[in-house]
Amino acid sequence: MSKAKSLVALAKSDDIQANVTRVFDLMGGVTNVIRKGTTVVLKPNAGHAEPPETSVCTNPEVVRAVIREVKKAEPAKIIVAEAAAIGCNTMECFKVSGIQAVAEEEGVELIDIKKDKDLVKVAVRGFRSNIDSIKLPRFLLEADHLINLPILKAHASMVFSGALKNIKGVVQDKVHMDMHKQNLTMAMMDVWSVCKADINIMDAHRAASGYSPHMPVPIDTHMILGSKDPVAIDRVACEVTGIDTQGVDYFKVAEETGLGNYDMEQIDVVGDSVKDCYKKMWIPYIGDMSTRWPEYDVRCKGGCSSCQALLAINMEELKAVNAYDENAGMTVVIGGLNEIPAKIPDEKIVLHGNCTKKYLKDHPNAYHILGCPPNEPALYLTIQRHETIDGTGDQEDEIIRPCMARDAQVWRDYVFEKFEEYKKENPEAK
Structure with a gap:
């Protein structure tokens, strides 16, 4: 029996409302996908207290x-609901992002x-990570509809962030921290298994390219x-912005778990059209990591896309803060x-991520950064400060x-x- 195809609606124009209406119409019309008299929860990306022009959060419009x-x-x-990133105040994020004002006005x-x-407490049957149960808000579980509202962006922890990653924001900080301690990709899939969105509406009006999520370069893509x-x-979002999906590990895992179709022939x-909407994004997290920084001994065999993305952002940030040359010769x-x-x-070795713990057997005094993937700036701070910085203890608030x-x-x-x-170098990105 052949697998059913998935429908992805794509609309491009300068008018956000027109794009959103058209997308709903292409999916069958809002009155056919949302039932009258129901409770609808909207889950935007409002993880950090950044204004709309930065493209860090879902555009309030x-x-x-x-x-x-x-x-x-x-x-x-x-209802508009979110759990901001670890250490961030959700209501502040709502306010600074402009989403609070929209909610009040509407x-x-x-x-x-x-x-x-x-x-x-919801059991995760057949869990694939360290998350065997998750505590979720009752209002979320009892809602009739959940609409996922991610923003399209490059992401240091995942290479690319879209619909799949955005649902991570339905959990509180403790679960969020647990997700990073073992395997974030698998944990994301476990959350999806107990909290599926009915509809995904992706904000690609001004996508976040570059070293997103903390330092994105917004580009005018004008798509929903x-x-x-x-x-x-997520696959179509990558196609329309030139993101090499072979460099995004979580697609394979998501398809294996039955969350949806990855193959473009099944979409x-x-x-x-993808061709008419195409706008090349700058995704510096994809490419050969072993030779990009020849002044360092970079060893990345078996490294997942998440850690390779973090490697890219941290090595470049060492250059930005003038700590690259003085620490040349380190083994990462x-x-x-x-x-x-x-x-x-040992003092010349930095081990990045949980899967490198085994090397401590032969190099017990190497710097070992915990996490799967680790805290985003942990690598450059560890190299710069010559001490292990992984966000444990009070490091998040006192150092990071x-x-x-x-x-x-x-x-x-x-x-x-x-x-x-x-x-x-890339005229198609202009």
């Missing part, structure tokens, strides 16, 4: 457009998932995508298929966030300079 479209179906209630409820006390299939919508794109190890010669001194704030402007200047160089 996309949120508004979806709210107005959903209202046509006459739901009983619309008369819908805002909920901070982190502060919700009415949690239900929609699908009931999170795998298919029907309706509305505008990601992945579990490497060999580390005994002659290399202050250092990120300190280095933000110089890092921003560096990233935008590199983007200008990229555009000169």
Whole structure:
């Protein structure tokens, strides 16, 4: 029996509301996908306190457009809900991103998932990570419809972030931290197994290229995508922006778990064509990592796409903060298929990620950064400070966030300079 095809709606124009309406119409019309008198939860990406022009969070006007479209179906209630990134205040993120103002103007409820006390423990049957159960808000589980509203962006922890990754924001900090400790890709799939979105509407109005999520370079893509299939919508998002999906490990896992279709032959794109909408994104997380920084001994056999992406952002950030040359000669190890010669001194070795723990047997005093994947700036801070920085204990508040704030402007200047160089070499990205 052949596998059913997935439909992905694609609309491109300067008018966000027109794009959202068209996408819903292409999926059968909002009154056919949303039942009258129901409770509808919208889950945007509002993980960090950044304004709309940065493209860190879902564009508030996309949120508004979806709210107005959903209202046509006459739901009983619309809720906008999010759990911001670890260490971030969700309500502050709502406010700075512009989503709070939209919710107030449109008369819908805002909920901070982190502060919700009415949690239900849900077993994850056949779990693939370290997450055998998850506590989720009762309102989320009892909602009639869940609409996933990701923004299309490059991402240091995943190479690319879209519909699949955005559902990670339905859990509170403890579960979020547990997800990073073992295998984030598998944990994402476990969350999807107990919290599936009915519809995915992707904000690709101004996609976030570059060293996103913390230092994106927004590009004018002017697209909205929609699908009931999170795998298919993410695949089409990659096709329309030139992202090499072979460098995104989680697609294979998502298809294996039955979440959706990855093969383009199993996906029907309706509305505008991929060819007509194509806009090349700058994704510096994909490519040969072993030779990109010849001043360092980079060993990345067996490294997943997540750790390779983190390797790219951290090595470049070392350059931005002028700590690259002074630490040249360090051995950086990601992945579990490497060999580390005994002659290399332990103090010259940085082991990045849980899968490199085994190398401590022969190099017990090497710097070992925990996580799967580790904290995003952990590698460059470990090399720069000559101490293991992985976010454990009080490091997140006492070291990591202050250092990120300190280095933000110089890092921003560096990233935008590199983007200008990229555009000169890639005219299709202009």
